[in-house]
Structures are given as C-alpha cells and as structure tokens.
Amino acid sequence: MPKHIILDTDPGIDDSLAILLALASPEVVLDGISTIHGNASTAQVTTNALAILEFANASHVPVYRGCELPLVQPSLLAPETHGGNGLGYAKLSAPQSRPQVKHGSDYLIESIMSSPNEITLVAIGPLTNIAMAIRKEPRIVQNVKEVFIMGGAIQHTGNTTALAEFNTYVDPHAAHIVFHSGMPMILTPLDVTYECIFLKEDLDRLLKIDSPITKFIADATRFYMEFHDEYQKIDGCVINDPMTLALTFMPEICDYQNLVVDVDISTGVGLGNTFADFYNYEKKQPNMKVALGVRPRMFMELFLERMEKLAKSLL
Ligand code: BDR
Numbered sequence: 001m002p003k004h005i006i007l008d009t010d011p012g013i014d015d016s017l018a019i020l021l022a023l024a025s026p027e028v029v030l031d032g033i034s035t036i037h038g039n040a041s042t043a044q045v046t047t048n049a050l051a052i053l054e055f056a057n058a059s060h061v062p063v064y065r066g067c068e069l070p071l072v073q074p075s076l077l078a079p080e081t082h083g084g085n086g087l088g089y090a091k092l093s094a095p096q097s098r099p100q101v102k103h104g105s106d107y108l109i110e111s112i113m114s115s116p117n118e119i120t121l122v123a124i125g126p127l128t129n130i131a132m133a134i135r136k137e138p139r140i141v142q143n144v145k146e147v148f149i150m151g152g153a154i155q156h157t158g159n160t161t162a163l164a165e166f167n168t169y170v171d172p173h174a175a176h177i178v179f180h181s182g183m184p185m186i187l188t189p190l191d192v193t194y195e196c197i198f199l200k201e202d203l204d205r206l207l208k209i210d211s212p213i214t215k216f217i218a219d220a221t222r223f224y225m226e227f228h229d230e231y232q233k234i235d236g237c238v239i240n241d242p243m244t245l246a247l248t249f250m251p252e253i254c255d256y257q258n259l260v261v262d263v264d265i266s267t268g269v270g271l272g273n274t275f276a277d278f279y280n281y282e283k284k285q286p287n288m289k290v291a292l293g294v295r296p297r298m299f300m301e302l303f304l305e306r307m308e309k310l311a312k313s314l315l
Pocket residue numbers: 012013014015039078081124125150159165166167240241
C-alpha cells in the first residue's frame with residue numbers, strides 16, 4: 001500500500017526536486033501540497049508549486065497556500081540560494097490552476113483528522129504551517145502517522161548562520177513548537193544531506209535524455225551549483241529536500257539515533273541552532289529519530305533513476 005503524503009514546502013530548487021521525486025515514486029501518493037514562506041515569498045512558492053505540478057502533468061494534486069510570515073521573527077527569504085523566483089534559472093509557464101481556498105494549516109488539520117494514522121507529513125520548509133496547525137488543533141499530534149522534517153544541523157555547521165540551518169533559522173519558534181509537540185518525528189539534518197552532493201556528472205547522466213524535465217533540472221540546479229561554489233566551495237549542490245522525501249519509503253538510505261533534540265530560541269548568536277543531548281543528561285524521552293549516517297550513492301541512484309523514468313514518461 002502506498003503511503004499518503006502531504007508535502008509542506010517552499011519551492012525552492014530542491015523542494016521542486018522533492019515534488020518531482022514524489023510524483024515519480026509509486027511507493028507514495030502525493031495527496032496535496034501546503035506552501036510556506038522560506039526560499040521565496042508564499043505567493044511566489046505557491047505559484048511555483050502549481051507550475052511544477054502542471055509541468056509534470058500532475059495538476060490534479062491540490063495546492064493550499066500557507067502562512068505568509070514566521071511566528072515571531074521577521075521574514076527571511078533566500079534569493080541568493082534559489083534565485084529571485086525560487087527556481088534558479090528555470091522558467092516555467094505561468095500556471096493555469098489556482099490554489100485551493102482553504103488555508104494550508106487548515107488543510108493539514110482536516111486531512112490528518114479525517115484519516116487518523118494515515119497521513120505522512122513531509123515538512124521541507126520552515127515549520128510555521130505545522131506549528132500553527134498544532135496550536136489550532138492539538139489532536140493532530142496523536143493522529144498524524146509520522147512527520148519527516150528537513151531541518152537542523154546537529155553536529156554539522158549551519159548553512160545560514162555558523163550554527164543554524166535555514167529552515168530552523170527562518171522560524172525557530174515554529175520549530176520549537178513542533179519539536180516539543182510529541183509528534184512522531186524523523187529529522188533529516190544537514191549532517192546527512194551534506195554527504196549527498198548532486199554532481200555535474202549526475203546532471204550529465206540525466207541530460208542524456210532530452211526532455212523538459214531534464215532541462216528544468218539543469219536550469220534550476222545550475223543556479224544552485226553556482227551558489228554552493230561561491231558560498232561553500234562545494235562542487236555540485238546539496239539536494240536536501242528530495243533526500244528527506246526518499247526516506248519516507250527507503251529508510252535504509254540512513255542510519256538513525258533516537259535523541260532529545262531542541263532548538264535555540266534565545267536572541268543570541270545561537271538563534272535557530274539545533275542540538276541533541278547525546279548523553280541525555282536531563283533523562284528525557286527522545287523526541288525524534290535523527291538521521292546521522294547515510295549511504296549517499298544509494299540515495300543518488302534512486303533519485304537519478306526516478307528522474308530518468310519521469311523524464312522519459314514526459315517526453
Ligand atoms: C533547506 O533550506 C532550503 O534552502 C532548502 O530548500 C532546504 O529545505 C536546507 O537548509
């Protein structure tokens with residue numbers, strides 16, 4: 001039986017690859033998308049989500065526009081990482097379809113409460129929608145099947161500040177609410193995503209198929225690769241979000257530890273820093289499973305094979 005997933009996302013170059021991976025993977029059914037500010041504004045990422053779905057022949061997947069701003073912090077977008085429109089150098093046609101009327105947080109509540117223990121939530125942007133949903137309907141905590149979260153840097157340096165990863169830095173207060181909620185969580189931090197670099201050779205393999213999908217991936221990741229080269233001296237780019245999606249049906253890509261994880265919401269240099277109490281000094285119950293070891297090529301082979309399949313099916 002395929003898993004029913006909802007993507008909470010801010011597309012975003014790697015978010016768009018996660019959407020494509022979900023569409024190309026028979027192990028999951030993409031029930032819907034809720035959008036969230038982050039890589040670009042909520043208006044822009046909602047347009048992008050609709051455009052990607054149409055482009056991939058999947059406009060049947062409903063899109064719900066979510067929160068516009070973080071809970072407490074001012075807005076922080078990432079044009080230097082994802083480009084002004086959020087998709088690097090890729091240009092998609094303006095979508096014909098519109099977002100649903102319902103708000104993204106309400107969509108999460110209604111889906112989870114109407115299908116207890118059936119919905120897998122995959123959160124690959126700042127956690128504002130999910131925190132709002134928890135505050136509005138706390139019973140979603142007991143009724144969601146599981147929550148996969150792309151976020152945090154446990155023993156890895158940050159990618160936004162020296163200590164903080166982007167999604168947790170943008171809305172640390174939302175992350176705090178979610179981390180302390182009691183939901184069954186699986187975290188994919190930078191510790192594992194930075195081990196999985198999408199290389200120029202990987203792109204060249206995809207480009208052997210002449211298809212709008214491979215052209216899109218090339219145009220989007222070219223910008224992302226330039227960012228990684230300029231800011232982090234990385235050859236290639238880190239595709240955090242599809243890796244998180246992949247773990248929903250291929251958990252063996254990573255090794256995990258059950259840990260007590262928290263996020264710094266004090267107003268100092270550590271804002272948004274995620275940290276684990278590895279020795280459990282406070283004798284608390286672990287609040288999440290954290291991916292800390294990874295088989296990089298297992299993920300990359302899966303990703304490439306699925307993108308090839310999708311590209312061929314949409315020639
Ligand atoms: C995360 O931040 C965003 O830029 C990416 O889309 C990913 O979700 C990585 O820190």
